[in-house]
Amino acid sequence: MDGPEDELEKVFWKYLKNMFEEPLSTDPIWSALGQQRIISWRYYDACRVHCLNLESMDIYMLIERKYPLSAEICKAMLDKKLQGGKPDEDCYKMLKMMEKQAGIRK
Known part of the structure; x- marks a missing residue:
């Protein structure tokens, strides 16, 4: 039976997989984004990571x-x-690339 530590480890590895492995558009995390409401979008310059809060x-x-x-x-x-x-x-x-991908920038 999985304990709380095992569940935390699974969540941790899922985050690392999404950050470092080649992202696949078929991965459920990316396909589920369309049904999620974005709460905030933050940039952490010290570690050069941006976080999408859904x-x-x-x-x-x-x-x-x-x-x-x-x-x-x-x-x-x-x-x-x-x-x-x-x-x-x-x-x-990154912001310019996002604008282009969103069709805002020509």
């Missing part, structure tokens, strides 16, 4: 990686505005 989960993403986000999700993220941290050049590039 109704039922948080998704941590490395700033230098591209993730399979739909145009609708990118637009919703940009509408929430990126909070926290001191923007750097990589953060700026």
Whole structure:
């Protein structure tokens, strides 16, 4: 029987898998994004990670990686505005890429 420590370990490894492995658009975490309401979107400059806070989960993403986000999700993220941290050049590039993916930038 799994204890609370085993459940925490599973959650931890799921977060690490989503951050570091090559993201697949077929992964349930990315396909479930469309049904989730975005609470906030934060940037942590010290570790160069941005976090998408959703109704039922948080998704941590490395700033230098591209993730399979739909145009609708990118637009919703940009509408929430990126909070926290001191923007750097990589953060700026990520925001421009998100605008392009959302169809905002030509």
